[in-house]
Amino acid sequence: MxxxxxATPTGGLxxxxxxxxxALMSRERQVATELIRAGVITWMWRLPDxxxxxxxxxxxxxxxxxxxxxxxxVFPHNTLEITPLTFHPAFPAPLGTAASS
Structure with missing residues (x-):
């Protein structure tokens, strides 16, 4: 799923x-890179400003x-909002899959 x-950093961070x-952010980048390579984090953006x-x-x-x-x-230093996602009925397959069909 x-x-x-x-994720928004709290004042503590x-x-x-x-x-x-x-040092904390260096460790964060190492763990995040591993999660990206494992396919756990699939996309990431920073909100402007x-x-x-x-x-x-x-x-x-x-x-x-x-x-x-x-x-x-940095987990303890973030406020998280988590929303489960499901496919939209207009795009029942990932766009890359639909385009190659």
Whole structure:
């Protein structure tokens, strides 16, 4: 199942000393890269003029998604909004699949 995950850093992350925040973000990039390679994070954007990240995550169920999200070092420093996604009836197959049929 796919999920739309909106993550906005809390003041706690922004208030960390620069050295601590840089180390945390370095670990975050490493874990996120692994999740991207594993196909868990499939798309990611940053909202303009914002620190909010919007991403599409793929997980077997909500419990797996929760485990993946908790693996991120910045997890405790984010406010998350999670929305399960399903295909739209006008596009019952992924667009890339439909175009190649």
């Amino acid at each position: 796919d999920y739309l995950v909106t 922004l208030e960390l000393p620069a050295e601590d925040r840089d 914002s620190v909010t990240t919007v991403a599409i995550w793929s997980a077997a169920n909500a419990e797996d998604l929760d485990a993946h999200l908790r693996s991120l070092p």
